[in-house]
Amino acid sequence: MFESLLEARPGPGVQVIAAVLSRDRTCTFPGCAVPAFRCDLDHVRRPSPPGPGVTQETTDVGPDELISLCRHHHVVRARHGWRPELAIDGTVRWTSPTGHRYVRERPGTVVQTSTAAQNRESPVIRS
Numbered sequence: 001m002f003e004s005l006l007e008a009r010p011g012p013g014v015q016v017i018a019a020v021l022s023r024d025r026t027c028t029f030p031g032c033a034v035p036a037f038r039c040d041l042d043h044v045r046r047p048s049p050p051g052p053g054v055t056q057e058t059t060d061v062g063p064d065e066l067i068s069l070c071r072h073h074h075v076v077r078a079r080h081g082w083r084p085e086l087a088i089d090g091t092v093r094w095t096s097p098t099g100h101r102y103v104r105e106r107p108g109t110v111v112q113t114s115t116a117a118q119n120r121e122s123p124v125i126r127s
């Protein structure tokens with residue numbers, strides 16, 4: 001029974017998971033420092049053009065379409081409409097429900113790319 005469940009819902013392989021954790025190091029939500037190994041892997045659209053060695057015809061889930069999200073921010077994304085875009089270099093560009101944009105360039109580094117003086121969302125964080 002378990003084998004049929006696994007076959008019906010294939011997940012990323014160990015190498016793919018290791019590549020995502022190594023790239024992200026932490027949750028990719030702006031300003032979050034939860035270690036990636038404690039996060040969920042969330043699907044994002046494959047970057048365009050695809051990364052090296054990846055073709056558009058590839059159906060297997062690869063590290064170029066997964067990001068690390070802690071459970072809290074996984075729920076925030078799903079319920080509140082935050083939209084991530086993963087770039088080939090691992091940068092994650094987030095768009096908030098109000099349209100403000102944040103770029104998570106590397107673990108712990110977040111740059112707000114839209115101006116919003118009255119913005120009540122996360123402040124600009126640099127490390």
Ligand SMILES: [Zn+2]
Pocket residue numbers: 027028029032033034069070071072073
């Ligand atoms: Zn998080």
